[in-house]
Amino acid sequence: MASNSLAELRLRYDDFLRSDRFAYADRIATAIDDSAHRKSTPRIRIPLTDVRSYDSSLSNALLADPLRHLRAIETVAHDLGMEERPGYDLKGAAEGSEGSRVRVAIGGPVAGRAASPRELGSAELRRLVCVEGVAVKVSSIKPKIVKSVHYCPQTRTHESRTYIDSTDPQLNLPAMDATNSTELPDKLLSITSSSYPTHDKNGNPLETEFGLSVYKDHQTITLQEMPERAPMGQLPRSVELVLDHDLVDKVKPGDRVQIVGVYRALAQGGAGGQSSTSGVFKTVILVNDVKILGRDSHGLVFSPRDVRNIRSLGKRKDILDILGRSVCPSIHGHEVIKKALALQLLGGCEKNLANGTHLRGDINILMVGDPSTAKSQLLRSAMGIAPLAVSTTGKGSSGVGLTAAVTSDPETKERRLEAGAMVLADRGLVCVDEFDKMGENDRVAIHEAMEQQTVTIAKAGLHASLNARCSVLAAANPVYGQYDRKRRIQENIGLPDSLLSRFDLLFVVLDQLDPESDRRIAAHVIRGHMYQSAARVAIQESDYSEDDTSEEEDAGDDEKAHTVWQRSRYDTSDTTQGGDEDDPHSDDVLQHEFLRKYLHFAKTRMKPVLTEEARECIAGRYAEMRSRQDERTLPVTARSLETIIRLASAHAKVSAPLMHYPYTSQLNFSLNIILLPAFCCRHV
DSSP states (O other), X not given: OOTTSHHHHHHHHHHHHTOTTTOHHHHHHHHHHHHHHHTSOOEEEEEHHHHHHHOHHHHHHHHHSHHHXXXXXXXXXXXXXXXXXXXXXXTTSOTTOGGGSOEEEEESOSSSSOBOGGGOOGGGTTSEEEEEEEEEEEOOOEEEEEXXXXXXXXXXXXXXXXXXXXXXXXXXXXXXXXXXXXXXXEEEOOOXXXXXXXXXXXXXXXXXXXXXXXXXXXXXXXXXXXXXXXXXXXXXXXXXXXXXXXXXXXXXXXXXXXXXXXXXXXXXXXXXXXXXXXXOOOEEEEEEEEEEOOTTOOOOOOOHHHHHHHHHHTTOTTHXXXXXXXXXXXXXXXXXXXXXXXXXXXXXXXXXXXXXXXEOOOOOEEEEEOSSXXXXXXXXXXXXXSSSEEEEETTTOOHHHHSXXXXXXXXXXXXXXXXXXXXXXXXXXXXXXXXXXXXXXHHHTTHHHHHTOEEEEEETTEEEEEEOOOEEEXXXXXXXXXXXXXXXXXXXXXXXXXXXXXXXXXXXXXXXXXXHHHHHHHHHHXXXXXXXXXXXXXXXXXXXXXXHHTSOGGGHHHHHGGGGEEOOSSOOTTTSSOOOTTOTTSSOEEOHHHHHHXXXXXXXXXXXXXXXXXXXXXXXXXXXXHHHOOTTSOOOOHHHHHHHHHHHHHHHHHHXXXXXXXXXXXXXXXXXXXXXXXXXXXXX
């Protein structure tokens, strides 16, 4: 008996599934019971690590020839299902329907890590692969014929026909006998014609029995590599996914998914299924398992020392000042804007009320000012800190490019929904440079996405709503090139009030003509060019040297605890208010990687609660802002009230990591909230 025959594989997988160590028999019975209530196909998920721990040679063979092994393991799973739940495959489905049999999903990753579409090459063809990416195009669900049944009125007989196309997992596998237990090695399954037969072999007309025919759900998805993982200056690569049966309708545009499937080159039909004359074939992934990834696929790894450093740093009273000067230390000044960017990266608290109302917690910021005031550099710095950030420009993107678009597939001519930048940046940050260069029709398209945080599409017969829960950081130039101080702020910006009210913070960045300020800026910029290489900068910025680490071992932990700091290579004596002489880090900044960890930890773990004292303070400050508005200020609306709440929630998250109960915010929350509304009308 050949070691790779179906009988041998069935014996090995039968021992694996019946092993008391994994108890897959009970899992199969549970999956059958759940599918009976949902009226769907039972599917059992088997992690590849279980197979590897049971038999490493079996897992290696599964990776090399997955289709034959999947046939064997699904046959064994079906037999176990018949033992646990006799006759389950005939309940709720027509007899002979493949959709009623137990299906097996192999859980990834199949290697040390999941690959991206860029890493798929010819070496992975016919192998089991695990790919991560963003779904950018999702087709509609279509029924695909599996077996058709035809009736001949003259002979009063029925005959059936099975269909196999290039995406069928059974293609090029040995055919099975009538009992589905033995392979016929001299007969391979090949591509069949997709047209219904109209006459039998004697020329008698046939009628199709659509009620007796068997169909399966079919869907295609375009998976693109994640924007933050794409190499700089290169277009993101994509791969097409083919989903069948119960795997359809699990992914929507903008979702981040991990896919396990078989990488295959499609045969395009013709003689023997090989019609390509150039030797180049289209490649797809026949999906076996779909796992929706959370938006926290940021790659940050927290060690116990990092958590201790975060909690100790949260006890400092000047933590917001530290975060502000650490956001973009190469830019001189702009202290208030840097603090606002830190609060934007933290975000407020999202609310979903019982009546279905959604209150956004993301903070939107608009910077308008003179050229050469580091607006674009601040955008780039925020992109480098945010775990998920998508960058675009006003002229380089249209309205549908920012939200979503309905496109037509060139092959099937069917309509598809394609996600835009704001949908792809769900739970992240969207940076829009040259915001004033965007057309008016394109700006209208983002109104809904900025406030309701959804993108509604109703065109070409499609009606869909996609999530766009992201913060917007935009930079724009004044209408007249330079900011005209004699004109109102609305006249300088040139944007409608309906759009400006959706921005929580509006900063007017001016190029002040001051010799002393110009001298400090020049010294700051020149000091940044004094270092020759990044490696030397890292050595000179380090807060400890190799000699320090070679001292007493009991002081080693204390020295390493200071690695969250790095000396700023810029002179901050002119910008700081004379820092604390007792604090050795009064002028230092946080390391970039630790800054990302601190902001992510505070954003995801802390949930401040609005107290009664804070509520009264907010109401008083809002009434004061309403009474002070005039013709030269922007309108203060109810959105401004929500802005105060969002900023206060973000400020409460800054020092929240020090608390033992991070889901309650104490008196400091009310004190912090008094200072934050100054950002709403502060001009830099």
